[in-house]
Amino acid sequence: MTHPTTPAAASSAERAAEPGTAAAPTTAELDRLDPLAGYRERFLPSDGLVAYLDGNSLGRPLRVTADHLGAFVARDWGGRLIRAWDEQWMELPFSLGDRIAAATLGAAPGQTVVADSTTVLLYKLMRAAVDARPGRHELVLDDDNFPTDRFVAEGIARERGLRIRWISVDPARGVELDQVRAAVGPDTALVVLSHVSYRSGFLADMEGITRVAHDAGALVLWDLCHSVGSVPTRLDEWNVDLAVGCTYKYLNGGPGSPAFGYVARRLQADLEQPVQGWMGAADVFAMGDGFVPGEGMRRFLSGTPPVIGMLAMQDMLDLIEEAGIDAIRAKSIALTEHALRLVEKQLVPLGVTIATPKAAEERGSHVTIRHPEFREVTARLWEQGVIPDFRAPDGLRIGLSPLSTSFAELQRGIDAIETALTGGATAAGSS
Ligand SMILES: Cc1ncc(COP(=O)(O)O)c(C=O)c1O
């Protein structure tokens, strides 16, 4: 698996190699040299916020989004009323899907659509995929995948009389290529995995895993929730079949914004998704008898697109297109690298362990650390305006959104965790 070289990461490595320069850059240096630092100002400030380290659950709104939402009510909805469906909204699921595809996914137009929630799209595409592999009786998943992915797969297995082969993963990592190679075979219909693990932040080898699943004759569906907008993919080049992702994390679409689904063009005509509604029909306004599926990605829609939920992400896509996904990935790597450095220095001496891979090419944009007191610590941090999140049994996730998180903000978060664990006394000071 290869990723583009990262200017921010490369420059810190170069500085580390210069004689007479401290091995690790300081927090202040990293902010000063950050080419994306200016983007932070474009996000709405939040009263009393000290450090927001949870953009991997809910991304922050942009200032401009507040204006755009108001203008939408007055101009598009209030002004154009029902006429706006023909004028712009009917095409939005496809045009926005194509924008996400070009800016972040490495996918050509006509293969990505915005619709439903992640859970519902996972159901629709998983069901379509297993039905496209008749005579095969197994779904392959890892036992640490996000609950909704596991629950949907279990429901489909029950509905279709299939088995699930669970890959047992190291929770400080995620699913490895060799594990998938050992799990797939002639009875595998579909493999369902997350690109970036919601728990450890482990970045799976999408290209390699897709290849071994294909060698076994199976299809693969990737959950991109924790990578889209922070880790670039090359879905077309890597021959990916299906992908689903949410838009409220690194695409900053807002709470409950709809998901997107990708179906490789070569598969579209052969897949039948189970929620056949009027918006997926070949002629939406024919109002006729019997369902005839639409061409291309239309057949993967079901009901009326959630237009208001698609507004905020358009503003974030403006930013992503402007900054470029490779520069965003570079900043993400620099942020997670610094987080790991600070954790090693300030928190490991306090009994904290790291549950995220050390190698940059093996992690996404969050870092997970563990300590028995993290449930209580997270609750206290939230009261102080320091917002990471807690995942049972003892994991604290530090989510780093490359366009809105600064290195100083990360430092404030680590300092606050240190203070919470020591009751005030610092373990090693801060850099
Ligand atoms: C990997 C993953 N899949 C799915 C979801 C959520 O699905 P939904 O948007 O339907 O709540 C999340 C987070 O909420 C997630 O992290």
Ligand SMILES: Nc1c(O)cccc1C(=O)C[C@H](N)C(=O)O
């Ligand atoms: N989707 C969420 C929600 O509706 C409420 C609270 C949190 C979330 C999350 O995003 C959870 C998240 N996907 C996770 O990785 O844990």
